[in-house]
Amino acid sequence: MAVFVVIFGVVLGVCLCSTALLRWNEMRYRKKGLPPGTMGWPVFGETTEFLKQGPGFMKNQRTRYGSCFKSHILGCPTIVSMDPEVNRYILMNESKGFVPGYPQSMLDILGKCNIAAVHGSTHRHMRGALLALVSPSMIREQLLPKIDEFMRSHLSKWDDKVIDIQEKTNEMALLSSLKQIAGIESGSMSQAFVPEFFKLVVGTLSLPINLPSTNYHRGFEARKNIVSMLRQLIEKRKGSQETPNDMLSLLMNGEGNRYKLTDEEIIDQIITILYSGYETVSTTSMMAIKYLHDHPRVLEELRKEHLTIRERKRPDDPINWDDYKSMRFTRAVIYETSRLATIVNGVLRKTTQEMELNGECPGFVIPKGWRIYVYTREINYDPCLYPEPLTFNPWRWLDKSLDTQNYFIFGGGTRQCPGKELGIAEISTFLHYFVTRYRWEEVGGDKLMKFPRVEAPNGLHIRVSSY
Numbered sequence: 001m002a003v004f005v006v007i008f009g010v011v012l013g014v015c016l017c018s019t020a021l022l023r024w025n026e027m028r029y030r031k032k033g034l035p036p037g038t039m040g041w042p043v044f045g046e047t048t049e050f051l052k053q054g055p056g057f058m059k060n061q062r063t064r065y066g067s068c069f070k071s072h073i074l075g076c077p078t079i080v081s082m083d084p085e086v087n088r089y090i091l092m093n094e095s096k097g098f099v100p101g102y103p104q105s106m107l108d109i110l111g112k113c114n115i116a117a118v119h120g121s122t123h124r125h126m127r128g129a130l131l132a133l134v135s136p137s138m139i140r141e142q143l144l145p146k147i148d149e150f151m152r153s154h155l156s157k158w159d160d161k162v163i164d165i166q167e168k169t170n171e172m173a174l175l176s177s178l179k180q181i182a183g184i185e186s187g188s189m190s191q192a193f194v195p196e197f198f199k200l201v202v203g204t205l206s207l208p209i210n211l212p213s214t215n216y217h218r219g220f221e222a223r224k225n226i227v228s229m230l231r232q233l234i235e236k237r238k239g240s241q242e243t244p245n246d247m248l249s250l251l252m253n254g255e256g257n258r259y260k261l262t263d264e265e266i267i268d269q270i271i272t273i274l275y276s277g278y279e280t281v282s283t284t285s286m287m288a289i290k291y292l293h294d295h296p297r298v299l300e301e302l303r304k305e306h307l308t309i310r311e312r313k314r315p316d317d318p319i320n321w322d323d324y325k326s327m328r329f330t331r332a333v334i335y336e337t338s339r340l341a342t343i344v345n346g347v348l349r350k351t352t353q354e355m356e357l358n359g360e361c362p363g364f365v366i367p368k369g370w371r372i373y374v375y376t377r378e379i380n381y382d383p384c385l386y387p388e389p390l391t392f393n394p395w396r397w398l399d400k401s402l403d404t405q406n407y408f409i410f411g412g413g414t415r416q417c418p419g420k421e422l423g424i425a426e427i428s429t430f431l432h433y434f435v436t437r438y439r440w441e442e443v444g445g446d447k448l449m450k451f452p453r454v455e456a457p458n459g460l461h462i463r464v465s466s467y
C-alpha cells in the first residue's frame, strides 16, 4: 500500500510539474496579436513532435489553429505559414523586414559572406555576381559542354553492376560543380575535397555545440580545410599567366565583372554554389530514377525524347543548348519529381522588426526576431492545383492551364533560386545519358525517408545493364 502511495505521489508530482512547465511556457509567449498555437516545452519547444511526426504534425496544427500558427521548433519561437498568399507576401517583401532565418550552425559553417547570411545591398551584390556565372548564355556557352563531358564519363561502365544510385547522384552533383567552378577533375584535389565537403554538409545540419566530438565541430574544421584549399587555388591562379575558362576565373577577373568580390567573398561564394546545388540536384536525380523505375510508361516517353535527340547525332556528339531546350518532357519529369517528393519543404525567414500579416491570417503580428517557416510542402499535394496529387504524372506540367504561381520548389521573390536553370540542365543531362545507355531494376529492401530530408538511409541499390 505504502509503495502504491509513493508511486502515485511521484506520478502526480511529475504530471503537475509538467503541466505547470507547459503552462508557464505558453504564458511566456502569450502576446496580443500572435497567431494561435502551442509552444511546447521550455528550450526544446515542439521540436521532437515536429521531427517525429513531420508533415503530420504540421497538418494537425493547421486543423486546430488554421494556416498560420505559432510553435517553437529547432530552437526558436516560430510562426509557421501554410497560407499561399502570406507565403508569397513574405517571399516578395524581404525589404519590409524579413531576412533569411537559417540555423546558426549553417550560417557559421557556410561563412559570413554566404548569400543566406547577407541582405540588402550586400545580398544584391553577391547575388549579381552569382547570376553572372549561371546565366542562360553562360550555361549555353560554357557550362553545358562541361556538364556533358562530366556526365559522359561519370555514367560510364555502370553496366552489369549493382550501384547505390544515391551515392552516385551525390558524387555527380558535387564533382560536376567542382569541374564547373575550378576545372577540378576527379583526382588528388577532389579526393581531398570531397570528404571535407561531406563533413561540412553534416555540420550545417547539426546543433551549434562546439565540442571536439560534435558534427558541428567537425563541420567547422572541414570549412577551415576547404577554405585553405580554395585559398591555395586562388594564390596559384594569381601567380599564373593562364586564365582557365571556369567560374573561379570569372569571379577573380574583377575588371570584366562589375560585381568585384574580395578573396574572402569569392571563397564563400564558391562554398555557396557547391552547397546550394548539392543536395537539391542529387536528391532530385535520385528520386527521378526511383519514379521512372516505378512508372514504365513515363520512362518510355522520356526515353523516346532522348533517343530522338541521339538519332540526329553521332555517338560522341555532346548535348547542346538546342537539345536541352527541346527536352520538354524531361523538364516535366523534373518538376513532377520535385513536387511529389517535395525535395524542399519550405524556406526560413526571420523578422527584423515587428510585422503584421495580411492574407488569410489578417491582423496577426509577428514579434521582432521570430522565425517564419514558409512551409510550402502542402501546396504540392493540393488537389485543386494538382488533380490526383499523389500520382506521378509529368504530363500535368505540359498542360498550359496548370496554375504554377504556387509552385515554390525553387523559392520565390528576391531569393528565388538563381541556380534553377543550371540545376535542371544538370539533371536533364544526367537523365539523358542514364536512360539512353542503361535499363535498371531495384535490388529491393531499401528504405526511403521523406522527412525532414528526402534520403535513403542505407542507399538505394539498383542493378544496371546496358540498354
Ligand code: HEM
Binding pocket: 100, 115, 116, 127, 130, 134, 272, 273, 274, 276, 277, 278, 280, 281, 284, 338, 343, 344, 347, 348, 408, 409, 410, 411, 412, 414, 415, 416, 417, 418, 419, 420, 422, 423, 424
Ligand atoms: C533542383 C535543384 C534546385 C532546387 C530545388 C533549388 C531550390 C532552391 C530554393 C527553394 C531556394 C530558396 C531559398 C530561400 O528562399 O531561402 C534556393 C536558393 C538558392 N539556390 Fe537553389 N535549388 C536548386 C539548384 C541550385 C543550384 C544548382 C545552385 C547553384 C548555383 C543553386 C543556388 C542557390 C542559391 C545561391 C540560392 C540562394 C539565393 C539567394 O539567397 O538569393 N541552387 N534554391
